[in-house]
Amino acid sequence: MKNGSPRGFTRRSFLKGAGVGAAALGLAGAGTMLSADGWLSPAEATAEPSEHVAYLCHQFHCLSGCNLKCTVRDGRIVKIEPNDACREEDQRICLRGIAEVQHVYATDRLQTPLKRVGERGEGRFESITWDEAIKTVADNLKACQEKYGETGVFIRKSTEASVANGIEWLNMLLRAESGGNWGLDRGSTNGLVPGVGLMPHLYKRPMTEWPQAKTILMVGHNLCESGMTFSKYMFAAQEAGAKVIVVDPRFSVTAQKADQWIPITPGTDPALMLGVVAEIVSNGWYDTDFMTANTSFPFLVDRETGKVFSDETAPLQQVDKKTGALVDVKDPVQKKVVYPPYVYDSATGAKALYNADGVSPTLEGEWTIDGKQVVTEFTLLKEWIAKEGYSAEWAAAETGIDADVIRTLADEYANNGPAYIDFGLGGPDKYYNADVLGHAMGIATALTGNYGKPGAGLGFFGGIEPYPAANVVPWKIPDEFVPGDTGVAMYEFPDMGASCPVHAALTFGDCFTLEAANANKFLEWVKTLDFFAICDIYHSSVVDYADIVLPACTKFECDEAIHHLRESMGYVSLATKAIDPLFDSKPDLQIERMIAAEWGRDIYMPKSYSEYAHHLLDGASGNVEGISVEKILANQGVWRIGGQDQAVPPSQVYGTPTTKFEVYYQNLVDQGHAFPVYERAVESYPDNPKRAQYPFQFMQGKTRFRIHAYYSASNWFREYMDPSVNISPADAKRLGIRTNDDVRVYNDRGEFVARALVNPSIMEGTLFMAETTYNHYYKKGFLQNVTNDARNQRCYEMKHGPQILYNDTLVNIEKA
Amino acid sequence: MTRLAIAINMHRCIGCQTCSNACKMENNVPMGMLWTRTIAENCDVTDGAVGEFPNLTRTYLPMACQHCENPACQKVCPTGATYKDDMGRVEIDYDKCIGCRMCMAACPYNVRVFNWNDPNRDPDFNYGDKDVPVRSKGVMEKCTLCKERTDRGEEPMCVVCCPTKARIYGDLDDPNSEISQIKRQRSVRILLEERGTKPQVFYFE
Structure with missing residues (x-):
């Protein structure tokens, strides 16, 4: 073969690729004795194949809710493709929808x-x-x-x-x-609820605005694998000139596709964001007009108590949207009444309510008012940064990232125009310090004004959009029935x-x-x-x-012609039966x-999915005016909810009691976390003595081949993936581990045996494994045997309580 | 003339294997065989990387029949089973294939797969497009550019299903087609161009 073929590409590289396939196939081969052969009842003896088409909205735990079209031939699912009655923009599918052709019939x-x-x-x-x-x-x-x-x-x-x-x-x-409390995916969110209101990971503006950004900072979010069908917006943003920066300990697919990848020591993301905050403040890269108008930075705090200096004669009130009456405002976490904070009015040289007409709040300063020593939140922030010693250099020492990279990141985020911070719900979210990360990201946002306008924002992006709720008629059960x-x-x-x-x-x-x-x-x-x-x-x-x-049974099976009615991603979707329930299974409604x-x-309860659909749609109005079971069926089971085509107007009204972006969390004063104070991971911190026994940081994350454990039984996917642990080449060499070796991963909580993949994408001292696979596919144990069940007590003061610390886990690994 | 082809946007390819599975489904491809597969170039594990941490690169390369203008496979086929059709696609007449596998050896892209045994399908029935012929033991197969779909004027299934719209399908002989414009205007990568096979499939950033 001729050498020097373009860009290093040789036939050997294809063969190498093919070799990987063959290795994986060996494993699948072992599984074929478990194949679905003979499981299916014989096909009905029909001379001509008869086909029909069914429609359904697929999974929602991947946050994609793809509307699919499913071809059934002779009573068997043979083809799954996007539902072409949706707008082209909304025609989504990925390998997981397609592989249902086999997975529905899987041995498990x-x-x-x-x-x-x-x-x-x-x-x-x-x-x-x-x-x-x-x-x-x-x-x-x-x-x-x-x-x-x-x-x-x-x-x-x-x-x-x-x-x-x-x-x-x-x-x-x-x-x-x-x-x-669920304990999942709300780590950063915990630290943001007091800042911007409930469900802060759900940003109120659509991802279609990403191309208007100049900078998109993705913190621990592997969108290109966990949110495949939404990664097109990231590419559109890049093509429009946005710089995408990915922070991840691992060379993820998204890191590969980013304009810049910043590898970070796992579990230190809050330090990076605090470094960014410190650089924005010390370099004066903040937006004083925004901070004065839209944040709590000018609010006054009583130095002695650390509480926000407020008018305690009358609680803060707002108009109740339903009744029109004035009602007391409650804080979103503790549901206590809130008193209106004071600011220092530069026009009068005196205290004034933050929302008084014509008030001109002062952003920085300290005064004695009513016998109290009071100081603005922004002045406190500066003091706090100085006291804690936060800077790019400090963050560099903790995160393993160059100080110049951190400073440049802060500069680009603050100064290059509209910017997003997009945080993943896995990764950094699953450490002890995730609330600190959320709070720090909030402060970076509040300093720069990157919120509430096109091309800028803070939240989790990739499947959760601000879609309108359809005006259907809800199914009601008597009030006496509520979960315990x-x-x-x-x-x-x-x-x-x-x-x-x-x-x-x-x-x-x-x-x-x-x-x-x-x-x-x-x-x-x-x-x-x-x-x-x-x-x-x-x-x-x-x-x-x-x-x-x-x-x-699966979503593809039903005992009646109409299946489940739901709303998803801007559509009302009415599924129809693809096939009868397999074996002796039943739809969950009937169970x-x-x-x-x-x-x-x-x-x-509704007697049938049909009764349920008719109940919700007969009498539907407003943004789904004209919808009916018959009409939605005639439109391939989908109906786009109205009112989605107007641009979302910019807004600076926050879901906080004061409706401002609140940066100072007075309910955490006693715990020393009114501002985010850096703390290390609880188990995987660098000098944990446990590292002598368990020197590896164990991380798990999403893979394209799973929704959590779902698709473990997919034989199509088993050709690509089985339970396997990714290890860095340096660690593997030291331990004599080679790709395809069985390895034992363990700590004092438990152990499992899986296959090793020696992968340069992995940072030394860390292990990565795709979440997760049914335990019987492992040679021994399974991944969850080693994960950390510690809880952060501070989070009991937060909206979503302590979170599960899956990634805050140390293990050891050896050849099995 | 018509020269149907696919252009692949390398930056938009996220290595997700949706094309591979869409193709497998549509074309009733048995277990252990794929007509299109996406490899991470020069990596020996799934989602591996080239280089040393953190100076890493990874290039996903979706690989299928390149539908060459000058197909090496066709030249060596002793029975004329492999042919270039009037739509510019490289196709196989399964009835004429004698299973000699000369084409498999000749193809520089290693994209042909052979039915060494009776095809093992899971699920154990014929899935996919009802017009796609079933191949038997001893027959070669590969990407047909979704012949049955493209004959009906539809796009290949990998193009329909690609979540990032990385695949552009069209006629290279139509100067106004999107694919022709990309080929003229963009920096284009042709695989093993020096082999003289003149692939119609091409890659761009």
Whole structure:
């Protein structure tokens, strides 16, 4: 072969690529003895193939909600493609939608109701009838209710895609505990709620405005893999001239596609953002007009108490949108009344209410007013930065990033025009210090005014857009039926001992290993339950621990012509049946009805998906005026909600009590976190003595081949991916680990065995693994056995409570 | 004349394998075989990288039949099973294929896949487009540019499904087509150009 072919490309590189395929295929080959061969009933003997087309809105836990068109031939799903009745812009699909052609029929499908015959965890079952299964579930849940009250029963639909279809009936109808704080994806959000209001990760402006930005800073967000169908907006922004900067410890796909990749020591992202804040302040790169008009920086703080200096004679009020009456404003976290803060009015040289007519707030200064020593929040911020010693150099030492890179980042973010900070919900969100990161990102934003206008913003982007809610007629159940709430989060159950309120559980999908860390400990708790039933589509990791297993069908299967009606991404979507339920599975609506019937409460639920769709759409008005079941069906199951084509006007009204961007969190004064104070990760910090035994930082993240554990059973994806741990070449060499070796990953919480991938994308001292895969695909254990279940107590003062610290985890690795 | 082709925007390719799976589905491609696959160039693991941390590069390269103007595969085919059709596509007449695999060896792009055994499909029925012929043991197959779809005036399935719109399909003989304009105006990468196969598929940034 001729040497020097263009750009280093040789035939060998194809062969090399092919070789990888072959290696992976070897693994798939091992799996073929588990293939779906012979599972399917024989095709009906028809002379000519008969085809029909069904429509559905696909998964929502990937945040894509793709509207799909599904071709069915002779009763089998043969083709899945985007629904071409959507606007071209909204015609989305990815490999996960397509691979359902096989995944729907995968070996891991639960086929019949099962009753456990072995020990919990052993995975020995016998099949039973639906009647017996439902009666056993009801008898056991009733016994638990009698003994412990209604909140002794735990019912939750999990993040596992697909079962839930978005509605949870039973936790309401049985007034069951549903597990309180979720503990996922709200780490940075916790630190932002007091700043801009509830759900701050949901920015109120569309991603279609990204091309108007000059700078897009993506903090721990691997959009090009976790939000594939939305990455087109990132490319459009780059093509329009925006500079995309990605902060990630790993050379992710998004890092590869960025204009600049900033590798960072894992778990130190808050230090980077505090360095950025310090540089913006010390270089005067802040926007005083914005800060004065739209933020709490001019508010006065009492030096002695650290509380915001306010007029405590009358609570802050606002007009209630529904009644038109003036009502007291409550803060979004603690729901306490709020008193209007004072500012120092430069016109009068005296205190004035921050919202007084014609007030001219002073941004910096200190005064004695009413016998109190008061100081503006901005002056306090400057003092705090000086006291803590934050600077680019300080951040450099913590993050491993050059100080010049940090300074340039601050400069570009503050000075080059409209800019976004886009933060991921994985990555840095899953460390002890995530709230500090959220707060620091908020302050960087408030200093620069990058909020509330096209081309600028702060939030999580990639699937959650400010879509209008459709004016459909909601299905109502009597007010007496609300989920029980003991105030306890699911992840706390195993630590509560005898005081744990929950004694029996019914989960739809795998909550217990997907929504908690330290699986060994959690599953020990599951074993102590009086009763545990699971309704799932696939044999997920926790199924082996259940007493009763109820097989649900996928979104493609239904026992009636019309399937689920939902709203997604600006559309009302009415799914139609592709195929009948496979095996002895049932749609979850029917399963929930059967259980509710044991309490006589099925009467509050729709009898069918058809009744539900008619109820919501007959009488719909406003932005879906004219919609009906018949019309939406005639339009391939989709109806675009009206009112989405007007540009979103710029806004500087925040969801805070003062409607300003609040930067100073007085409810955290006692904890020393009124401003974000840097603290290290709780386990994976650099000089943790545990590192002597467990020297590796273990991280997990999204992969294109999963939605959480969903698609573990996809044989199409098993040709690409099996449970595997990515390790840096230097560490691998030192430990004698080669690609395809089995490796044991462990710490004092547990262990698992997976395949090694020696990957230069990985920082030395770290391991990366794609989240997650059903446990029976591992040679031993599974990923969740090692993850950290510690909790940050400070977060109990925050909206979403402590978060699960999946990435704040140390392990060791060795050849298995 | 018509010369159908696909141009691939390398910057927009996120290596997601949607094209590979869309193609597999549409064309009833059996397990263990792919007509299009996306490799990370010069990497030996999925999503690997070239270089030393943090000085890394990664280039995703979606690879399928290049639909060459001067196809090496056609030249060596002893039966005329591989042919260049009047739409500019390189196609295989499965009935004429004797399974000699000369084409497989000749193709510089390593994109032909051979049915060494009876095809193993999972799920175990024929999925995809009902007009796509089923291939049997002993027959070569590869990207047809979705012949059955493009004959009907539709776009290839990989183009329809690409989440980032990295794929542009069109006629190189139509000077006004988007693909022709890209070829004229952009910096274009042709794979193994020195081999003289003249691929119609090309890549651009």
